[in-house]
Amino acid sequence: MAKNKWFIICGLLISFWPNESAWAQRPGLYLLRFRDKTGTPFRIDQPEQFLSARAISRRQRQGIAVTERDLPVVPAYVQGLRQAGAKVVYTSRWLNAALVEVAPAGMAPLLALPYVAGQETGRVLNNVRVGTEAGALQPTMSKFGQADAVPAYGSSAAQLTALGVDQMHAQGFRGEGMLVAILDAGFLRADKVPFLQSLFTDKRIISTYDFADREADVYDDDSHGLNVLSIMAADVPNQLYGPAFKASYILLRTEVAATENPVEEAYWLLGAEYADSTGADVINSSLGYTKFDNPADNHTVADLTGTKTLVSRAATWAAEAGIVVINSAGNEGGSSWQTVGAPADSPGVLSIGAIDQAGNLARFSSTGPTADGRLKPDLVALGVSTVIGTPGGAISRGNGTSYSGPLVAGLATGFWQAFPRLTAAQVRDLLRRSGSQADRPDNQFGYGVPSFPRAAQLLTGKLAFSIYPNPFTSTDRLQIQWQEIPNTTPVDLRLTDLSGRVLTQQRFGAGQSLFLVAQALNLQAGLYLLTLTAGDQKRTIRVLKQ
Structure with missing residues (x-):
């Protein structure tokens, strides 16, 4: 066998084996968790070893620290698995695990290794080998033009204007400079169809990867x-426009449409890590997991707490890394399952249901609550007769929460472009609060239909300056909004007690989110004065520590 080769692609460790004949004897995929990251050559204070500059910048803007969870797995552990007979397909930073291919009889030596904690599940994740090759990519960012007049939306006007996307576009926010990762089952002929040609002409497809077939090509599978x-x-003038038609995209195949196996949740995790490491701002996933080809692998409704399934934990970790994660609620509304699937149950995800043009909930749209009683879905958008493009190059229509979710993801992309000082958590919160029934949310429509102008009004109107939460506790992270100042203006923050004694001073650079970590200050209960200064403008507000 030729010598094995290892590549680090944006923090994701991928292994290549040129000798394909060996695969025929390796039928099972298993996810093995490591006990720790002891002895890793990677360091938290040197994130450039495993995260792109864009990924580091996204975290810094939001005040999100790089933690041990972000470190790649220990290379010596990976080498140990290989020496024990495993084919290591991928490794996961967040789960601290390796996806291995090995015959069932070869599992015992792997589980006996001192640094292996066990399996993520007690079963083989997939018995089908669906691909053979992998490919490395070198992402590069493109430059973008300036805003034009509102396009002629044609038949797609209804699905866009319902969200206020026309007003978003009129203000010049079409996704320029934003990076969106789409996790799906394949992008058949996306590089050929005319309605997406500008993505390729402008070089705004930043990278692609197929986790199932282990190759760069994502254009030869499902549509x-x-x-x-x-x-x-x-x-396409007078036919179809997307809310974020000037954004850049990462296209990731994590789903195998012909089968339903738990390994697809592992692929979703790996796709989210890839998106994180390349610096994606938004993840759209029109996927959901409830039942599998092997009934023994099925989830139950009781599993939908946002913390039990692998894919929901992965979505939460992505949100905690500062990504806005949008996921379709699911099409189980008319079935015995009825509720949302995973990862739509994650508390860090905006899960999106489907309505028709009259505003009625689609019969198939999954509803809530989650097993632990949380409201789901979060929002709804048009998912009945949604205007879409097809692999043949035609403009058609389709039904499903798979199609309402991307509309909200495009809205979120443009909204965050308009207000770049926001954190991912604030974007999620403001879109919920912009919903058409935000004052009376329920488990059918969530907070209703989101709206760009309503979300913007929350910031530029009476909430031009706000601090949340206030009062706060020792464990809170205070989020500060000051929309009256340009995004290019640095902001100085100072916290004092009522006697004027300075307790902390911080400077936030252009584009950084404004925040204060209470835990780092060790404050006693009482009143304090928080002052922010930007050029000749100053704001002071009282904050209460409980």
Whole structure:
């Protein structure tokens, strides 16, 4: 066998084996968790070893620290698995695990290794080998033009104007400079169809990867991801426009449409890590997991707490890394399952239901609550007769929460572009609060239909300056909004007690989110004065520590 080769692609460790004949004897995929990251050559204070500059910048803007969870797995552990007979397919930073291919009889030596904590599940994740090759990518960012007049939306006007996307575009926010990762089942002929041609002409497809087939090509499999991408990024005058038709995209195949196996949740985790490491701002996933080809692998409704399934934990970790994660609620509303699937149950995810043009909930749209009683879905958008593009190059229509989700993801992309000082958590919160029934949310429509102008009004109107939470506790992270100042202006923060004694001073650079970590200050209960200064403007507000 030729010598094995290892590549680090944006923090994701991928292994290549040139000798394909060996695969025929390796039928099972298993996810093995490591006990720790002891002895890792990677360091938290040197994130450039495993995260792109864009990924580091996204975290810094939001005040999100790089933690041990972000470190790649220990290379010596990976080498040990290989020496014990495993084929290491991928490794996961967040789960601290390796996806290995090995015959069932070869599992015992792997589980006996002192640094292996056990399996993520007690079963083989997939018995089918669906691909052979992998490919490395070198992402590069493109430059973007300036805003034009509102496009002629044609038949897609209804799905855009319902969200206020026309007003978003009129203000010049079409996704320029934003990076969106789409996790789906394939993007059949996306590189050929005319309605997406500008993405390729402008070099705004930053990278692609197929986790199932282990290759760079994502254009030869299922068409579902193409439909989703068209909803977000198409630009065909008088026919179809996406809310974020000037954004850049990462296209990741994590789903195998022909089968339903737990390994697809592992692929979703790996796709989210890839998106994180390349610096994606938004993840759209029109996927959900409830039942599998092997009934023994099925989830139950009781599993939908946002913390039990692998894919929901992965979505939460992505949100905690500062990514806005949008996921379709699911199409189980008319079935015995009825509720949302995973990862739509994650508390860090905006899960999106489907309505028709009259505002009625689609019969198939999954409802809430989650097993632990949380409201879901979060929002709804048009998912009945949604205008989409097809692999043949035609403009058509389709039904499903798979198609309402990308509309909200495109809205979130443009909204965050408009207000770049926001954190991912604030974007999620403001979109919920912009919903058409935000004052009376329920488990059918969530907070209703989101709106760009309503979300913007929350910031530029009476909430031009706000601090949340206030009062606060020792464990809170205070989020500060000051929309009256340009995004290019640095801000100085000072916290004093009532006698004027300075307790902390911080400077936030251009574009950084404004925040204060209470735990780092060790404050006693009482009143304090928080002062922010930007050029000749100053704001002082009282904050209460409980």
